Amino acid sequence: MKVNFYTSQREYQEKKAEFDKAIENVLKDGISTLGKEVADLEKSIMEFTSAKYAVGVASGTDALVLASDILGFKNGSEVITSPFTFLASTSCIARHGGQPVFVDIDEETFNIDAAKIEDAVTDKTVGIVPIHLFCQMADMDSIMDIAARHNLKVLEDAAEAFGMSWKGKGSKYKHAGTIGDYGIYSFFPTKTLGAYGDGGMIVTNDEGLYKLAKSYRVHGATEKYHYDYIGYNSRLDTIQAAILLVKMKYMREAITKREVIANWYFDRLKDCQGLRFPKIKGEQHPVYYVFNILAENRDGLVEHLKKNQVQYSIYYPLPLHLQKCFSYLGYKKGDFPVSERVCTEIAALPIYPEITEDEVDFVCHTIRNFYK
Missing domain, CATH: 3.40.640.10 (Type I PLP-dependent aspartate aminotransferase-like (Major domain))
Incomplete structure (x- = not known):
């Protein structure tokens, strides 16, 4: 699939x-x-x-x-x-x-x-x-x-x-x-x-x-x-x-559907060894624009997803203080260790209102197979 x-x-x-x-x-x-x-x-x-x-x-x-x-x-x-x-x-x-x-950054909220x-x-x-x-x-x-x-x-x-x-x-x-x-x-x-x-x-x-x-x-x-x-x-x-x-006209419905999809992921991956999820902090109403995971051997996982035709994204592979365009600011590797570490662990899974439950099941099954 x-x-x-x-x-x-x-x-x-x-x-x-x-x-x-x-x-x-x-x-x-x-x-x-x-x-x-x-x-x-x-x-x-x-x-x-x-x-x-x-x-x-x-x-x-x-x-x-x-x-x-x-x-x-x-x-x-x-x-x-x-x-x-x-x-x-x-x-x-x-x-x-x-x-x-x-x-x-706060490593639990990003x-x-x-x-x-x-x-x-x-x-x-x-x-x-x-x-x-x-x-x-x-x-x-x-x-x-x-x-x-x-x-x-x-x-x-x-x-x-x-x-x-x-x-x-x-x-x-x-x-x-x-x-x-x-x-x-x-x-x-x-x-x-x-x-x-x-x-x-x-x-x-x-x-x-x-x-x-x-x-x-x-x-x-x-x-x-x-x-x-x-x-x-x-x-x-x-x-x-x-x-x-x-x-x-459909915005509240779309936001609700994103929450439903996020809960599908949470439910199917909650006990998957090797994964962590961000934590919601403060009294607020979240919206799941992106569904991120923190993954052990992230690069191996995303290569496995790719081989199984599951698209993903990485937000972000390199923090801004290490980008060439900001080298003039004088920052160096190690200055912001949480950001640097999260960049090596984070991956975003597909989430949008029209994705199907079968597709989410397949994504989660593919992830679980990697961590067996």
């Missing part, structure tokens, strides 16, 4: 009429940048997340770049983040001449170890970029407390965290991305809310930051051909917004 890591084809076939109609409506109305569907999606995201403002942009990476620029993560200022993440979480700082400062952040704060520190990875949010209570004590800006990289929420010390759950100064989402196709191409969103509860993000996405214009800032050309595509609006 071949098991895909992800495919959009099943979802498209299930909702073909709705997707086709959504795209057709955009074409019939005449293609325009930042069309009605973009505004409708922004409104839908605000309602779903309870964010006061939302700004659609061309990608999650662009969302990070715009937000970092606006928040002043540049010109030698230090910004604390994690080395265990996708490149864009840190390149958004470096692109503006900011100085990324890494802090190791998120930044909040207990180590304050030791990294200096008089040059201006912000923190917590990354909510895979299935759960970082410790936002501790992070916001540190930010308040040191007057730091917080940019939540919630690219993978759509649908997740954190209660912490508050009286109610708050959606990922809505706790810091800015939050961003990626609509890359594999995401929980994924487009059929690139797309991203910036959210905030601050009106001033909202107006800046809205301006920065259109070259820094405050009205047509009147520029107050040096901005970007980063607009969410209208057709992608139309596709995402269809998906938003």
Whole structure:
């Protein structure tokens, strides 16, 4: 049996009429940048997340770049983040001449170890970029407390965290991305809310930051051909917004299905020697965007999966402090041992709402056979 890591084809076939109609409506109305569907999606995201403002942009990476620029993560200022993440979480700082400062991760959650952040704060520190990875949010209570004590800006990289929420010390759950100064989402196709191409969103509860993000996405214009800032050309595509609006109708159902699938994996692999699972920490609602395992002889396991036509992914094979592009920061092997160790043990198994129970059974059977 071949098991895909992800495919959009099943979802498209299930909702073909709705997707086709959504795209057709955009074409019939005449293609325009930042069309009605973009505004409708922004409104839908605000309602779903309870964010006061939302700004659609061309990608999650662009969302990070715009937000970092606006928040002043540049010109030698230090910004604390994690080395265990996708490149864009840190390149958004470096692109503006900011100085990324890494802090190791919690080995049970893969998120930044909040207990180590304050030791990294200096008089040059201006912000923190917590990354909510895979299935759960970082410790936002501790992070916001540190930010308040040191007057730091917080940019939540919630690219993978759509649908997740954190209660912490508050009286109610708050959606990922809505706790810091800015939050961003990626609509890359594999995401929980994924487009059929690139797309991203910036959210905030601050009106001033909202107006800046809205301006920065259109070259820094405050009205047509009147520029107050040096901005970007980063607009969410209208057709992608139309596709995402269809998906938003089924978002809670999709999140629930991901949890069901995660529980299939937990149940079938719970006593498998050689495997460990991440632990959910803090009072929060997780969303299983990715299902990760920590595996003994990870490289042997994934080769076994490949031979049996089970697709997988490794997030991430090399931490950012050891990447060539960040060698100028001066970090070396051994500086962040938890991140380095996790990179040698982690593997992601297929999980998306349309995967079947038989396919999950086959994946788990294949893993168990390897560890016999």
